[in-house]
Amino acid sequence: MSPLSSADTEGVTADTAREAAVAEFAEALGDACLETHVFPGVDCWIRVATDGWLQAAQVARHELNYRYLDFVSVIDWMPSPYGREMDTQQDRDPNAVADVEPMQHGVTGGDTRMQAIGRVHSLITNIGVNIKCDIPDDTLTLDSWISVFGGVNWHEREAYEMFGVAFTGHPGLRHLYLPGDFEGNPMRKDFPLLARRVKPWPGIVDVEPMPDTGNNAGGES
Amino acid sequence: MDPTQSQQLAYIAGQAADARVNVELETDEGMVLNLGPQHPATHGTLRIVAKLDGELVIKAEPIMGYMHRGYEKLTEVRTYPQITALINRIDWLGNFANEVPFILAAERLMDVEAPPRAQHIRTILFELSRISNIALFLGDMAVQLGAVTPVFFAFRDREHVLNQIEAVTGGRFHPNFDRIGGLKDDLPAGWIEETHAVMVKMRKFCDEIEDLVLGNEIFQARTRGIGVIPADVGLEYGLSGANIRASGVDWDLRRDNPVGLAWDKVDWKVWTHPDGDSFSRYWVRLQETREATNIVDQLLDTMPAGPIMAKVPRIIKVPAGEAYVATENPLGEMGYYLVSQGELTPFRVKIRSASFSNMSIAPWVLQGTYVPDVVTILASLYFILGDIDR
Numbered sequence: 001m002s003p004l005s006s007a008d009t010e011g012v013t014a015d016t017a018r019e020a021a022v023a024e025f026a027e028a029l030g031d032a033c034l035e036t037h038v039f040p041g042v043d044c045w046i047r048v049a050t051d052g053w054l055q056a057a058q059v060a061r062h063e064l065n066y067r068y069l070d071f072v073s074v075i076d077w078m079p080s081p082y083g084r085e086m087d088t089q090q091d092r093d094p095n096a097v098a099d100v101e102p103m104q105h106g107v108t109g110g111d112t113r114m115q116a117i118g119r120v121h122s123l124i125t126n127i128g129v130n131i132k133c134d135i136p137d138d139t140l141t142l143d144s145w146i147s148v149f150g151g152v153n154w155h156e157r158e159a160y161e162m163f164g165v166a167f168t169g170h171p172g173l174r175h176l177y178l179p180g181d182f183e184g185n186p187m188r189k190d191f192p193l194l195a196r197r198v199k200p201w202p203g204i205v206d207v208e209p210m211p212d213t214g215n216n217a218g219g220e221s
Numbered sequence: 222m223d224p225t226q227s228q229q230l231a232y233i234a235g236q237a238a239d240a241r242v243n244v245e246l247e248t249d250e251g252m253v254l255n256l257g258p259q260h261p262a263t264h265g266t267l268r269i270v271a272k273l274d275g276e277l278v279i280k281a282e283p284i285m286g287y288m289h290r291g292y293e294k295l296t297e298v299r300t301y302p303q304i305t306a307l308i309n310r311i312d313w314l315g316n317f318a319n320e321v322p323f324i325l326a327a328e329r330l331m332d333v334e335a336p337p338r339a340q341h342i343r344t345i346l347f348e349l350s351r352i353s354n355i356a357l358f359l360g361d362m363a364v365q366l367g368a369v370t371p372v373f374f375a376f377r378d379r380e381h382v383l384n385q386i387e388a389v390t391g392g393r394f395h396p397n398f399d400r401i402g403g404l405k406d407d408l409p410a411g412w413i414e415e416t417h418a419v420m421v422k423m424r425k426f427c428d429e430i431e432d433l434v435l436g437n438e439i440f441q442a443r444t445r446g447i448g449v450i451p452a453d454v455g456l457e458y459g460l461s462g463a464n465i466r467a468s469g470v471d472w473d474l475r476r477d478n479p480v481g482l483a484w485d486k487v488d489w490k491v492w493t494h495p496d497g498d499s500f501s502r503y504w505v506r507l508q509e510t511r512e513a514t515n516i517v518d519q520l521l522d523t524m525p526a527g528p529i530m531a532k533v534p535r536i537i538k539v540p541a542g543e544a545y546v547a548t549e550n551p552l553g554e555m556g557y558y559l560v561s562q563g564e565l566t567p568f569r570v571k572i573r574s575a576s577f578s579n580m581s582i583a584p585w586v587l588q589g590t591y592v593p594d595v596v597t598i599l600a601s602l603y604f605i606l607g608d609i610d611r
Contacts, residue, residue, distance in 0.1 A: 042329065043545060061457075069459040070547075071573040075560060080297070104562055106543045117558070117571070119545065123456070123470065126477050130545065130558075151458030154581040162293075177286035177610065187294055 015040035021064075021127050022046055028059045035108045045130045047108035053116065053133040054143035060120045060129070061148050070119035070128060072145060072155040074135070074163040077103045078113050080189040112137050114165055118145065118152075135165055144169040162187035251279060256595065267580075267606055271587070271595065278595060281587035283580060288610040296570040301327055301401060301537050304567070309395040311574060312608040314354040315551040317346045317386065320399040323570075325480050326546040326559040327401050330539045334481070339403040339529045344483040345416075345520050346386065346398070347548075348513045352423055353382040354551035355510045358603050359430050362503055365600040366443050371433055378426040381419045388412055401537055403530035413521050420514040427511045435504065444500035448586050448598035451497060458585070459578035462553025464602060467505045468497035474549035482548075487519040499601035506603070538565055552576050552608055576608035 015038055022036045025046050032052025037045040048056045060066035079102075103113065114135040121128040135142050144167035145152040156167045157176040164185035167173060175182060184191055257268035266287035272280045292311065296304050305320045312319055321343060328335065335343070360375025383393045388409055390396030398405050434440050450460065452468040465472060473491040475484040492508040494501035539561040547556030553575030560569040579602050586602075587595055 045543075067453070067456045069457060069578075070545075070554070070556065071459070071558070071571065071578075073558070073571045075569050075571075104541070106560055119558070119573075123472055128545070130543075149457050149459075150454070150585065151460075151578060151581050154577065175286075177289040179286075186291065193294060193298060 015042075015044075017125060018044040018127055021122075021125065021129060024064055025056070025059065025129065028063055029056060032056070037107045039107075043128065043130065045108045045132060047110070047132040047134075050134055050136060050142065053131075054145065054148070056131050056133070057118070057120075057145045057148040060131070064122070065124050066120035066122045066129060068121040068123060069149040069151050070121055072116065072118040072152050072159065074159045074165050074187075075106070075115045075117055076113060076163060076187065076189045077105055077110065077115060078189045079103065106132075108132055110134050114140060114163060116142055116159070116165070120149075140164060141166045141168055143167065146170055161185065164188065254592070267604075267609070269583070269587075269595070269599075271592070273592065276591045276593075278587050278590050278592065281584055281595070283583050285610055288606050290607075290611065292611050293570055293572055296567055298566060300565045301539060301567070304570075305399055306395070306397045308572070309397055310607060311572065311611055312354075312550065312552055312555070312576070312605045313394055314357060314605055315350050316392070316394050317350040317390070317396050317398065318354075318548070318550045319555065320397070321347055321482070322480075322546045322548045322550075322555055323557045323559070324399045324401055325548070326544045326557050327537075327539050327561075328481075329544045329546060330542045330559065330561055331401065331533070331537075332540075333402045333531055333533055335403045335531055336528045337483075337525045338407075338527045339531075340481060341483045341520055341524055342389075342404055342408060342529065343399065345517055346389065346396070347482065348517045348520075349382050349386055349416075351513050351551040352510055352517075353379045353386070355506050355513075356382070356423070356426065358506055359427075359434070359503070359510065362600040362603075363430075363434050363440065365596055366440060368434065368437070368440065371430055374426060374429055374433075378422060381422050385412070385416050385419055388415070400530065400533075402533035403528070407529050413524065416521055417518060420518050423514045424511060427507060427514075430507060435507070441500065443593075443597055444503065444601065445496075445498060447499045447594050448590065448601060449496070449498045450582065450586055454585065455497070455582065458582040460553070460582055461575055461578065462549065462551075463505045463509060464502055464553060464579055466491065466493045467501040469493055469495040474547060474554055478547065480546055480548060483520060484516070486523065487516050489516050489519075499597050502601040502603070536565070538563060539567070547573065550575055552603060552605060553579055555608075572611050574608045574611055576604035576606075577611070580604050580609050 018038045022038055022044050026033045026036060029048060029052055032049045032055055033046055034049055035047040112134040116133045116135055118131045119128055142165060144156055146169060154176060156170050157173060159165055160167065160173050161175045161178050162185055251272050251274045254271045254273055255268060256271060268284040270282045270284060271278050292307055295307060299307065304323065308319050308323055309316055356375050356379045360372035363371035386396060387393045389412065390398040450468050452470050455465045455468045471491055471493050476491055479485055489512055492505050492512065494505050541561055541563040543560050545556055545558045547554050555575050556573040558571035559567055562568045586598055590598065
C-alpha cells in the first residue's frame with residue numbers, strides 16, 4: 001500500500017475531508033490565508049501572511065480544535081552556495097564560485113528566503129495541517145505562538161539559534177543547543193559545513209575516472 | 222591568533238555561557254541544584270538546573286546540547302541511502318524504527334511502494350525494536366527508584382530480541398537495513414520459529430515485571446499521583462506515544478495514521494490509562510510491550526510470500542516535493558518533514574523526534590514537585606538523549 005493508494009483512499013483524486021479542513025482555515029483567516037494545497041489522501045498545507053501567523057495558531061487551537069502541536073521550524077530556501085550534491089565543483093575546490101540558482105519554493109510557494117512551518121494535528125478528524133508563513137527578509141521576525149501552544153517554547157528557541165529568526169513575545173529566546181556565545185546560525189544554507197571544507201568527501205577520492213571520460217584521465221594513472 | 226589560542230578562548234566562552242545559566246537562576250533566596258550532566262537518572266548528558274526552596278522545586282530548566290550532532294545539517298550533504306546510517310543513531314534503542322518514517326517519506330515522494338512482504342518484515346522489525354527499547358525502560362525506571370532486580374531481567378531478556386534483530390539485519394543497534402523500495406535482505410531460515418519462542422519469553426518477562434514492580438507498595442507510593450500531566454496540557458506540548466496515552470488520550474499513529482505498514486492487518490488494542498501520573502505511564506508501556514509481542518506473533522503467522530524489493534533506480538533521485546511522515550516509535554511520534562528539490566540529497570530534513578517534545582514539558586511538570594520525585598518523573602517520561610539533541 002503506497003500512501004497514494006491506501007485502502008481507504010484507493011483511486012481517490014479529491015480528498016473531501018482535507019479539502020474541508022483547508023476551507024475552514026481559509027474562511028476563518030480571511031485575507032490572511034494566501035494559498036492552500038491538498039495532496040489527496042495524504043496531507044494538506046496552507047500559507048498565511050506574516051501578520052496572520054499568530055492568528056492561524058489561535059484559529060487552529062481555539063476554533064478548529066487542532067489541539068496537538070507537532071512542531072514548528074524554519075526552512076531556508078536559498079540554494080546552498082556550496083553545492084548540494086557530494087561531488088559538486090564546490091566540494092572539489094573550496095574557492096570555486098557557485099552558480100547562483102534561483103530560489104525554488106515548495107508546495108505553497110513563497111516570496112522570502114526564510115519560511116516558517118508549523119504543523120498542528122486534530123485528534124477529532126485525525127488530520128494534520130502544515131501552516132507556512134513567509135518571514136520578512138529585512139526584519140527576520142515573526143510572532144511567537146507561545147501564547148497559544150506552550151510547547152512551542154523549545155521549537156522556537158531551536159529555530160532562533162539555527163536560523164537567526166526572532167519570535168516576538170517569546171519569554172526566553174536564547175540558545176537551546178549551542179553554547180551561549182556561539183556566533184552564526186548553523187542551519188542556514190550559507191553556513192559552511194566545516195567538516196566538508198577541512199576534508200573533502202572521501203567518496204570523491206574513491207571514484208576512478210573511466211579511460212574515455214576525460215583528456216588526462218588515462219595518462220595520470 | 223594561532224588555533225590553540227582561539228580554541229582556548231572558545232572554551233572559556235563556553236564555560237562563561239554555562240555559568241550564566243546558573244547566575245540567571247540564582248537569586249537572593251533558594252538554592253540551585255545541578256542534576257547532571259552526568260547523573261544516572263538522565264540517561265546520558267542531560268543537565269537539569271533546579272532552583273529549590275527546601276526540597277521543593279520552584280523552577281527547573283533542562284540544559285541540552287551536550288550531544289547535539291547536527292543531523293539536520295548533515296542530511297543535506299548525504300545521499301538518501303546514506304542517511305539511514307545517520308538517523309539510526311537518533312534513538313539508539315529504537316534502532317530500526319528510526320529509519321522507517323524517513324524511508325516512507327522518500328518513498329511517498331518517489332511514488333514507490335514496497336512489496337507486501339517487505340512491509341510485513343518492516344512492521345515485525347519495528348515492533349521488535351519497540352520491545353527491546355521498552356523492555357529496557359521497564360527495568361530502568363525500577364532501578365532509578367531503587368529496585369535493582371528488574372533491570373537485570375530487562376538486560377537479560379532484551380538480549381533475546383536483539384539477537385533476533387541481529388540475525389536479520391546484522392546489527393544489534395544500528396541495523397541500517399531499510400531501503401527505499403523495500404529491504405536489504407530476506408529473513409534467514411528458521412527465524413520465524415525462533416522469534417515465536419522469543420515472544421513467549423518476552424511475555425513471561427512482562428509477567429515477571431508486573432509481579433515484581435507494579436504490585437510493589439514502594440513503587441506505587443513513589444509513582445502514584447506523581448507528575449500528573451492533564452491531557453490538554455500534554456497535547457499543547459506535543460506529548461506523544463505512551464506519555465499521552467497514559468493521560469487518557471486514545472491516540473496511536475499505528476492505528477490512526479496508516480502509512481503503508483502491516484498494522485492494519487492484525488488484531489490489537491491501544492492501551493490507555495486515565496490517571497496521567499508516573500505510574501500510569503509505566504503501566505501503559507508494560508501493556509504495550511505485551512501487545513507488541515502479540516502483534517509480532519500474528520504477523521509472523523501471516524507472512525506473505527513474494528519479493529522484498531520494489532523496482533527502484535540504481536541512483537536514487539527523489540522528485541521535488543514535500544512530505545511529512547510520522548510513525549508511532551517506541552518513544553512516541555517520530556516524523557520527518559522532507560523537502561526535496563529533485564537532487565541526490567534532500568534540501569531540508571526537519572526531524573521531529575519524540576523525546577524533544579516529551580521533554581519540553583519537563584519545566585512545566587517539574588515545577589512544584591519535590592527533589593526525589595524529579596528522578597521519578599524524568600524516568601517515567603522516558604527520553605533518549607540522542608532523540609532530544611539529534
